[in-house]
Amino acid sequence: MADFSPTPTPTSRPSSPLPLDDVADTDSHLTIETKITPRELKTDWLKTPTTPNTRRSSLQSHTSMNGPLYMQTSNNKVLIRRVKRKGDGTIKSLTRWLLDNQIGLSFNLIALIFLTHLFIPKARPHTLKFFTLSYKNPQSGDYAIGGDDYHFIAFCIVLFTGLRAGLMEHVFAPLAKQWGLNKRKDMTRFSEQAWLLVYYSFFWPLGVYLYYNSPSFMNMRELWTDWPNREVTGLVKAYFLGQWAFWLQQVLVIHIEERRKDHWQMLTHHFITISLMTASYYYHHTRVGILILVLMDIVDIFLPLAKCLKYLGFSTLCDVMFGMFMVSWFVARHVFYMMVCWSIWRDAIHVMPIGCFYGNNNNLKGPLPIPEGWNHWVEPFRNPEGALCFSQTVVYGFLYTLLGLQAITIFWFFMIIRVAVRVLRGGSADDPRSDDEAESEEAEYEYEEAQPLEEEVGVESIDLKGWERRSGVKRAASSSGVNLPGHSDRKELLGRIGCEKQVE
Template identity: 65%
Template sequence: MGDSHPSSPSPADGNTAVGSAKTAARPQLRNGSSSTSTMNGPLYMQTSGSNVVLVRKLKRKEEGTWRQLARWFVENQIGLSFNLIALIFLANAFIPKARTVTHKFYNLCYYNPETGRYAVGFDDAYFITFCIIAFTGLRAWTMEYILAPIAKLQGITKRKELTRFSEQAWLMVYYFAFWPLGVYIYCHSPHYMNLRGLWTSWPDREVDVLMKGYILGQWAFWLQQILVIHIEERRKDHTQMLIHHFITCSLLYACYGYHHTRVGNLILIIMDVVDLFLPLAKCLKYAGYTNLCDYVFGLFMVSWLAARHVIYVMVCWSIYAHTPEIMPTGCFKGSNNNLVGPVEPPPGLSYLFEPFYDPNGHVCYNETVKWAFLTPLILLQFITIFWFTMVIRVAIKVLRGDGAEDSRSDDEACGDEEEEEYIYEEAEPLEEEVGVEALDLKNWERRHGVRIQSSSTGVSLPGHSDRKELLGRIGCEKQVE
């Protein structure tokens, strides 16, 4: 596209051309001046009849305010989390008046020294907030400094696959920590392998330290997951995942406020056992262990069917059939040491929300409460059935020999890397014009491996007689990003 000049220009000519480029009008680019990620086309271009040099640059997609804010948060979440946690501890150490608040962030509240157990209340929000901040920073740090390097060692180089591997590996780390803890709590409970035992001794308005930390930690994790799916790249099943996360958080809130932590613990370990295998299978797929991925995917399918469509349905049936037989109908009021009831529920439906803002207020059981729990649990079952149909499609692909590849959420965005688009922009010359005496020719010679031969008429570059090439090397090179 550029004009060629047969004579070798002198540095003085180059200075004149650079000065001309500064005052030249910005050219209008014709259609087809961009190139795809194959990067076809020259790095520099020159419009016809002009000395203006154009440089190829990556075209940046326009982003809205929310997307820019989300990208900024993703890029700085480690520092933000660390600074917030440091601020809490520093305020607690050096501001005595703040300790009445700051200690609630990293200590469980409502301890009863007489029983050695914990009640529930609004101040638990401090600990949940602390866990959300900690999960955010720990997740980002682990993905960037531990999991991504492991992925690279396995030969994963594409940016999206590195991100997906790190995300799935983080979930695997989380579930391998919390699922054994949940199983330990369940196996050491009086209702172990006894669905009817889930409903005895209600309402017990206090829990032990392990159960309280476990429930609040899980609750914080799922709240943090709602944040994650909004700040990171949207997947195909975004709506289903959002509904799932909201239902999970609501059920955790309800079982904690209504003192049903026993059934909450059981449902969590039922759901979490599946997530031990799915992230592992995905990581194996990204690392190229296709056969091992297929075997793990088989274990995932078996665990999903048994846990989420057999045992889970049994728990739902227990809520429907056993709770009317075992739990007293009516309302209770007061602390564990001074519990009054059962009494008739207050008029209206406001009593249903009382456990969420008054730990010693009315907590009730009746048909309305039963169906308030059962309805979201049944909706959650429909979502898992929808997902399981997709899992079956993957299983059919495995039986055909195509390999396991989850169609629910991991190929959700675009599948392959998005093609990068390149455009040509005017390369602004250096602001400061320099004379021939200011050119560091020796340094340029060392950087480019080209020997410059001086003559009485100027500088000649063997094999580089094009005027625009000299402009690119001397005047525009420092402008390339």
């Protein structure tokens, strides 16, 4: 406590802090009391004898919530604001535990299936469904479809989850750190994009191979011939079920990753994609399904590669890859994609027979008249050998769903064009479609009274002249007997001696 005055006189503590403007009007008796909190040195009170001007200060509010995040006042008490921790419920805690143990859970489940298959012979008819394709026709060597395919899909979802988490944690993250990425967020983003690059670099060439060896290669009309064929080759089935599992797993991934500002567009896109794959698989339109996947996947090679280059600091290469990404997006998703939609509208109804078919490939009957009602439209999902029908309704269903997916990609493409314009103006390529996070939810705060440490400070410890010399602030005239150097810059002075209370 430092007290300097001509003669010691008793002082009375005012009911509220005295404004700085009132200090200049008081006599020479001035007491400065400082409080040291764990963070800052703060001046709490400027005490003077009661004057008419001090009465005016008592009319001011005793509560101020306009201070810094770590120091606000309420009833003349210094408050500390902290982020309020929300209690985690049982479901949230379980979810966090599952996310933290993705690798162990995934590969332990896979190991359990294989061990059960090896050591429990009676379980083999069931465990075999998880890692082999079902419904093989010994006569043709091809595969039909059915409910047991979901075992293989479930196995692929678990496998992709384990591979994704394992590669991200033990391969991509160490590589990112070795290549100079130190922030955890950048390492995570790099690892996510590297996983997508690996996945699409495998499945896109496989899809191109299947399309190249199909009758529909470079011939849209052939997409609809030889229907209905209720069997597919083993490679086509494995490719289709693997892609189907990946998109189901992607629904989980976008909830695992930090939520981004296009979260709902992404979720809608995933659900539409899954719906189209499900319908094309059960309605035996795998040719057009493979073509759509090939057109979509080429874009998802350039985009993750561009993002990885961005995180590694290769700005020029990133811009080049972003340009290739834009070209591939427009050509594949807006030109060739619309050509497929046009073929659905123009060719499908003329090439495919209208009516319903029943039975398997060895005993196929039809076309028969389409029955009344709606049950026959869901029959392919329930019974692989039941009614399989085609009419204008099927054309409309596929076409409208594909156009809905096109609307989402058009929305994203306009956002991508904005990035291209920024690049042409000298900026950098940064895809706003999916790499920008959404605004975080508004945090809740709790307040607690700070417990200051009081310390006596001698007059010699307050080097106001030294502060004036260093800051270059000129002395201002004062009407009182006390001159405070630099009093014209009150906020700067208070910040210098440790008081960060907001002064209006």
